[in-house]
Amino acid sequence: MKPAPFEYVAPRTVEEASAALRQNNPEGKILAGGQSLLPLLNLRLMKPKFLVDLNGISDLDAIRETPGALSIGAMTRQSKVEHSSLVRERCPVLAEAIRHIGHIAIRHRGTIGGSLVHADPAAELPAVALALDAKFELTAKGIGRIVPAEEFFIDYMTTALASDEILLQIVFPVIRPSSGYALEEIARRHGDFAIAGVVAIVDLDHGGKVAEARIALFGVAPTPVRARGAERALLGRKPDDEAFRDAAALLDDVLDPPEDIRGSQSYRKHVAAILTLRALKRAVQVCASRMS
Amino acid sequence: MTSKYAVEFTVNEKRYGDMVEPRMSLADFLRDRLGLTGTHLGCEQGVCGSCTVLFNGETVRSCLLLAVQANGGSILTVEGLAAKANAGEPLHPIQQGFIETVGFQCGFCTPGFLMTAYELLNENSSPSEDEIRERLSGNLCRCTGYQNIVAAVLWAAERLRAQANR
Numbered sequence: 533m534k535p536a537p538f539e540y541v542a543p544r545t546v547e548e549a550s551a552a553l554r555q556n557n558p559e560g561k562i563l564a565g566g567q568s569l570l571p572l573l574n575l576r577l578m579k580p581k582f583l584v585d586l587n588g589i590s591d592l593d594a595i596r597e598t599p600g601a602l603s604i605g606a607m608t609r610q611s612k613v614e615h616s617s618l619v620r621e622r623c624p625v626l627a628e629a630i631r632h633i634g635h636i637a638i639r640h641r642g643t644i645g646g647s648l649v650h651a652d653p654a655a656e657l658p659a660v661a662l663a664l665d666a667k668f669e670l671t672a673k674g675i676g677r678i679v680p681a682e683e684f685f686i687d688y689m690t691t692a693l694a695s696d697e698i699l700l701q702i703v704f705p706v707i708r709p710s711s712g713y714a715l716e717e718i719a720r721r722h723g724d725f726a727i728a729g730v731v732a733i734v735d736l737d738h739g740g741k742v743a744e745a746r747i748a749l750f751g752v753a754p755t756p757v758r759a760r761g762a763e764r765a766l767l768g769r770k771p772d773d774e775a776f777r778d779a780a781a782l783l784d785d786v787l788d789p790p791e792d793i794r795g796s797q798s799y800r801k802h803v804a805a806i807l808t809l810r811a812l813k814r815a816v817q818v819c820a821s822r823m824s
Numbered sequence: 825m826t827s828k829y830a831v832e833f834t835v836n837e838k839r840y841g842d843m844v845e846p847r848m849s850l851a852d853f854l855r856d857r858l859g860l861t862g863t864h865l866g867c868e869q870g871v872c873g874s875c876t877v878l879f880n881g882e883t884v885r886s887c888l889l890l891a892v893q894a895n896g897g898s899i900l901t902v903e904g905l906a907a908k909a910n911a912g913e914p915l916h917p918i919q920q921g922f923i924e925t926v927g928f929q930c931g932f933c934t935p936g937f938l939m940t941a942y943e944l945l946n947e948n949s950s951p952s953e954d955e956i957r958e959r960l961s962g963n964l965c966r967c968t969g970y971q972n973i974v975a976a977v978l979w980a981a982e983r984l985r986a987q988a989n990r
Binding site for chain 2: 533534535536537538539540542566567570571573574575583585587611634635636637638640641721722723
């Protein structure tokens with residue numbers, strides 16, 4: 533057996549899970565899909581004394597439509613979100629992003645909340661949450677709070693979630709029928725961690741000019757980042773290559789990429805700009821095809 | 825010493841019960857407690873896919889699932905695959921396909937590939953080569969005999985379609 537010994541509890545309700553975390557704070561750790569946590573346990577990079585397994589809490593496994601948004605329970609499996617017709621219709625960029633996560637066996641167990649809380653800077657879902665201005669509903673000691681995506685991702689693999697807190701659900705605003713979207717990433721093989729990636733969502737006005745642009749990058753900083761300067765530069769512009777190139781030239785102040793075996797800093801900056809260009813271009817194409 | 829937990833689940837249609845430490849993976853349980861050593865452990869960190877089994881009908885990495893989490897579930901391992909063949913056939917078409925096309929060299933990765941391909945063929949008996957490659961991308965073959973593995977899945981798909989039309 534590879535992991536260090538730990539005690540284990542599998543509560544049936546959020547209240548029981550919350551109480552177990554509180555009693556074992558800060559030694560306790562939540563087990564969601566386990567697709568990131570179990571490798572860390574097997575490698576003994578983490579040795580939590582106590583695991584609170586949320587897999588038995590059926591309330592946390594649901595996809596619900598609310599006005600203008602989809603509320604997705606934190607323990608909803610990635611493969612369920614990927615194949616949900618509601619998600620594909622109302623928030624298709626989410627389904628597209630999940631296709632890039634690991635491999636099918638990973639997505640069968642991996643949960644949407646687990647990936648967001650793990651907050652790997654190279655992961656797709658945190659960037660999608662940031663691009664969509666998703667909201668995170670957390671609870672501890674029976675008290676709930678809502679944290680916007682912008683404030684949820686704090687640092688490398690660090691979120692606003694406290695050690696005794698549980699993520700209940702994530703509220704993703706839907707993609708308007710008039711909006712285009714695209715996710716572009718570079719990885720060595722399908723399913724590998726991205727070297728760099730971009731999520732772009734674009735809305736055009738009646739004259740065909742950019743009315744709104746949202747650009748979130750991943751793999752290029754300790755957290756996913758919004759390229760606000762590039763977003764602003766696109767407003768009111770005709771969505772052509774020149775406008776996209778101008779926008780992609782404005783990424784530098786948000787990029788703080790790691791340097792590792794998969795790519796140097798300068799390489800990551802270079803591909804971030806190219807991927808931004810591609811994502812904007814494809815988003816606008818999707819926009820046109822959705823409106824026609 | 826940590827507490828032990830009672831688990832009970834079905835493996836290849838047979839029921840098993842035991843007491844386990846929570847840190848025991850399903851893979852270790854299958855191999856060390858049940859002697860089902862067809863499920864191979866390569867990386868034990870979810871990368872190689874050798875330990876792939878079906879849990880409640882879906883492929884999972886058995887190194888990333890605790891035995892205690894499998895409680896109440898149903899598991900299919902490579903040892904149970906032949907029983908999924910049509911009556912009178914000794915092997916499932918995906919197993920036969922690996923033999924026909926020589927889809928293995930050392931064979932270490934084969935059980936994981938078989939389970940991944942079995943799930944794919946259950947969903948889609950006419951996968952394209954691209955679809956096969958994308959699906960198999962979560963399984964590593966360090967002999968790198970991927971061409972023949974893809975050929976094995978294509979062979980099995982054709983056999984399954986022929987069986988369905990009979």
